[in-house]
Amino acid sequence: MTTLRIGTYNLRGLRDDVPALVRVISAMGADLVCLQEAPRLAGWRARCRALAARCGLRLVAGQGVAGVAVLAAPWVRLVHAESRLLRVFLGLEPRGLAMAVVRAGPALLAVGSVHLDLDGRARLHHAAEAVARLRRMAAPYGAPVVLGGDVNESPHQPAWRYLAGQLTDCYAAAPRGDGLTFSSRRPLHRIDGLFAAPGIRVVSCGGVDASGADLAGATDHLPVVAEVRLGE
Template sequence: MTIRVGTYNLHGMRDDAAALTRVIAAARADVLCVQEARRSGRWRARRAALAASAGLAVATPGRVGGVAVLVGRRLRVLHAESHALRPFLGLERRGLAVAVVQAEGTRLAVGSLHLDLSAPARMHHAAEAVALMERVAGAYEAAIVLAGDVNEQAHQPAWRYLAGRLADCHAVAPDGDGLSFPAASPSARIDGVFAARDLRVVSCGGVDAPIADLTGASDHLPVVAELRVGH
């Protein structure tokens, strides 16, 4: 069985709502890790409606950090939790959302993360998130998949740390150039999916959607990894 795990920075859900819905539907994700999800003004209802429009449901609680994990009907949600990461004076509060899902006897602990523009905060939160993921994965005997907006590129410290602990899915099985920001003229790969090394990465790349929708929906492009699970 192949599971599609994606990551998408929603830019606060303040751009073209119809285009955003179409892009998420085009991603065909079984699990979608989102960042900059709505955090005010009927945020629960807005998140739920967006997820439902693409056949998904919001699995994780809370609004901390604007991160959430959306899950499709093919998967069973065993557990979900959200964490506020260590605060840094003067910086936005960051969070980690985690959902443990099961498909054909395989369990995945999937986390959504949005790292800061500050390099020291990024590095600390990357390590903190991995430690939290390892704790949850260990409790449920699940393989880790951590995805999100890293706010730096593959040669920089936090990305290198994540890629040292987990497999950078695009580096393993690239589909396209992987560039994700800015959406209108992508020049940087700052959004990624990282998976436990015992998971088979089939491919990792962008979403086949009209350019007008991709540029109208958000300032980031989504990234989706296909992972082979089970036998």
């Protein structure tokens, strides 16, 4: 049995208090972190690696056009990584999926990071596309999947309902705290989540024990961290 802490966090393009952001990511104590609005375009890889190093992590997957990435702790071994742009919708931002198959002790896991659109039609399409692509990548390894992301809608809406129907909404399965993630200064909505394959046991899922000032200053979202167990 392997216990892992997996997080998801929207960084708002590092436009806020980066030292506070580093402290929050470090406080997550996560073995794997799914990032959204990570550094993009020219130099994205070097900037993601630099941020990861400041948090004691390393970059294992990224999609630079879409600003999604996966970070991992040093002890987690990378087996395979892919990144994909999702279907392009005319007039909307490019959306992508960063994916990695990792080995944590004896267990394999496929983890993906996605940032869904503000447009409802694109959001629902990309939710289904992300789940399908992540499963397709994981299948040759027999790895269960975890998808983390900024869903940009609440749990009662279609894309979230789709994700929670295909996978387990970690917070709904084992809630810790109120679960609200947006905005960081006045959290009223749960729009960021982690979704795990049914065979993964969710021990707990919720926020991060960091200072209120750091959480409010780091970015406009709050992070989500789930503790899960594999191989039970």
